[in-house]
Amino acid sequence: MSKDSCDGCGRTVTVSGGIANIWSFGTDAGTVGTAMTLELDDGTSHLLCYPCIEAIPDYPTAEDIERLERVDDETSRLGALSD
Numbered sequence: 876m877s878k879d880s881c882d883g884c885g886r887t888v889t890v891s892g893g894i895a896n897i898w899s900f901g902t903d904a905g906t907v908g909t910a911m912t913l914e915l916d917d918g919t920s921h922l923l924c925y926p927c928i929e930a931i932p933d934y935p936t937a938e939d940i941e942r943l944e945r946v947d948d949e950t951s952r953l954g955a956l957s958d
């Protein structure tokens with residue numbers, strides 16, 4: 876485990892390491908850290924906390940990740956587009 880920060884909302888997270896995609900985590904999500912590296916269809920990867928992963932669409936884009944913002948300790952949301 877290592878400490879890092881979420882690429883979406885910026886909160887401090889712990890990471891168990893490795894790359895997984897959004898479809899592969901489930902019942903044990905709470906036991907492997909508080910964030911996951913998500914690979915997008917465009918080939919970029921982003922470290923995201925679970926609240927951000929829940930907030931993004933099924934097929935997120937880098938733009939969606941840039942819009943993520945922290946609401947509280949357990950919640951993130953997609954903010955408004957900046958442009």
Ligand SMILES: [Zn+2]
Binds near residue numbers: 885
């Ligand atoms: Zn986040």
